[in-house]
Amino acid sequence: MVTLQELQWAKEKLSPHIIETPVVRMEILDALMGCRVYLKLENIQRTNSFKIRGALNKMLSMRPEELKNGVVAASSGNHGKGVAFVAELLGVKATIVVPESTPNIKVEGIQSYGAEIVKCPYEKRHEVAGKLSLDHGYALIHPYDDEAIIAGQGTIGLELIEQLPEVDQVVVPIGGGGLIGGIATAVKLTAPHVKVIGVEPACMPRYTKSLEAGERVLLEPAHSIADAILTLQPGAVNFPIVQKYVDHVVTVPEEEIPDGSTTLLTAGKISAEFSSAIVLAAALHGRLPVKPEDRVCFVISGGNIDPADIVRQMAGSDAVSDQT
Incomplete structure (x- = not known):
C-alpha cells in the first residue's frame, strides 16, 4: 500500500x-x-x-543508470504523452507503444515531445513494450501497476x-x-x-x-x-x-x-x-x-x-x- x-x-x-x-x-x-x-x-x-503526475514521480525517482538507454511505455495515449514529456525534460530517449486506433491528437501530442511511436493491436501493447524493454534495455514505465x-x-x-x-x-x-x-x-x-x-x-x-x-x-x-x-x-x-x-x-x-x-x-x-x-x-x-x-x-x-x-x-x- x-x-x-x-x-x-x-x-x-x-x-x-x-x-x-x-x-x-x-x-x-x-x-x-x-x-x-x-x-x-x-x-x-x-x-x-493527469498522467504526467505518475510519469514524473516514477522517472524522477529512478537512478540515472536506469534511464541511460531510454524508456518505453505502453499507452492508450495520455500516459505516453506524459512519459514523453518527462523524457524530454530529463534528456532521455522515449519509445511509446500505442494501439493502432489511438486518436491522432494523442499520437501527435506524444510526437511533439520527440518520442518514437510504435503501433500495435491494443491488447498487445504491454507485450510489445515488454519486448522492446528486453531487446534494447529500455526502462519500462508502467501506466498504472x-x-x-x-x-x-x-x-x-x-x-x-x-x-x-x-x-x-x-x-x-x-x-x-x-x-x-x-x-x-x-x-x-x-x-x-x-x-x-x-x-x-x-x-x-x-x-x-x-x-x-x-x-x-x-x-x-x-x-x-x-x-x-x-x-x-x-x-x-x-x-x-x-x-x-x-x-x-x-x-x-x-x-x-x-x-x-x-x-x-x-x-x-x-x-x-x-x-x-x-x-x-x-x-x-x-x-x-x-x-x-x-x-x-x-x-x-x-x-x-x-x-x-x-x-x-x-x-x-x-x-x-x-x-x-
Missing part, C-alpha cells in the same frame, strides 16, 4: 513541474447531475492529462482535499486503477469520511467483476469510445488498494458515455475526453448514489480530444432524435 508520506514526497517532487489544477464549482450542472457539482480540472494540466505511479496520481487527492475540505464524494474514472488507487489512498488517509466512487465502461467492467469475484479478473478485448480506460484487468498493485479504499464502482453503457463530454462542453464550456467525462455521464443517467445536497467532486482526468469528435457525437444524437 502507498503511504501518506509517499504521497507527500511525491507532491513536493512534482510541484516545480506541474499545475496545481483548480477545483471549480459548477452550479449550472447541479440540476442535471442531481448533486452540488465541483470539477477537479486535470484536463488543463500540462500535457492535458507501480507504487510510484500511484503515488504521483494520488497527489490529485491531496490537492482536492486541501481545496475542498467539505467535499462529500469524489468520483473518478477507472482504467487500470492508478488514478483511483492514488486518489482513494490520499482521500481515505486524510479525510476517511469522504466517499470515493469509481466509474468504468459497461463493456469493460474489470473492477466490477473483480470486486465481485474477490480477485483480479481478465476480460476479453472490447471496443469503447472511452479509449483511455480499456485495460483488460486490474493492476496487481492497484486491485487491493481499490478493494480497501473505494466505496462503490459503477458502470456506464456505451450509448450513454458521450453524454458526459457533450453536456460538459455545451453547458459547462469545458472540453474533456469521453474517458474522462464518463464520470458525468454516470451522474446524468442516475447511476451514482448521490443526493441533491451532496458536494460531489468529479475528477476530469483528461482533455486530449478533438472537439470535432464531440460535435460528431452531438450530431449523431440529433440525427437519432430526428428519426424517433
Whole structure:
C-alpha cells in the first residue's frame, strides 16, 4: 500500500513541474447531475492529462543508470504523452507503444515531445513494450501497476482535499486503477469520511467483476469510445488498494458515455475526453448514489480530444432524435 508520506514526497517532487489544477464549482450542472457539482480540472494540466503526475514521480525517482538507454511505455495515449514529456525534460530517449486506433491528437501530442511511436493491436501493447524493454534495455514505465505511479496520481487527492475540505464524494474514472488507487489512498488517509466512487465502461467492467469475484479478473478485448480506460484487468498493485479504499464502482453503457463530454462542453464550456467525462455521464443517467445536497467532486482526468469528435457525437444524437 502507498503511504501518506509517499504521497507527500511525491507532491513536493512534482510541484516545480506541474499545475496545481483548480477545483471549480459548477452550479449550472447541479440540476442535471442531481448533486452540488465541483470539477477537479486535470484536463488543463500540462500535457492535458493527469498522467504526467505518475510519469514524473516514477522517472524522477529512478537512478540515472536506469534511464541511460531510454524508456518505453505502453499507452492508450495520455500516459505516453506524459512519459514523453518527462523524457524530454530529463534528456532521455522515449519509445511509446500505442494501439493502432489511438486518436491522432494523442499520437501527435506524444510526437511533439520527440518520442518514437510504435503501433500495435491494443491488447498487445504491454507485450510489445515488454519486448522492446528486453531487446534494447529500455526502462519500462508502467501506466498504472507501480507504487510510484500511484503515488504521483494520488497527489490529485491531496490537492482536492486541501481545496475542498467539505467535499462529500469524489468520483473518478477507472482504467487500470492508478488514478483511483492514488486518489482513494490520499482521500481515505486524510479525510476517511469522504466517499470515493469509481466509474468504468459497461463493456469493460474489470473492477466490477473483480470486486465481485474477490480477485483480479481478465476480460476479453472490447471496443469503447472511452479509449483511455480499456485495460483488460486490474493492476496487481492497484486491485487491493481499490478493494480497501473505494466505496462503490459503477458502470456506464456505451450509448450513454458521450453524454458526459457533450453536456460538459455545451453547458459547462469545458472540453474533456469521453474517458474522462464518463464520470458525468454516470451522474446524468442516475447511476451514482448521490443526493441533491451532496458536494460531489468529479475528477476530469483528461482533455486530449478533438472537439470535432464531440460535435460528431452531438450530431449523431440529433440525427437519432430526428428519426424517433
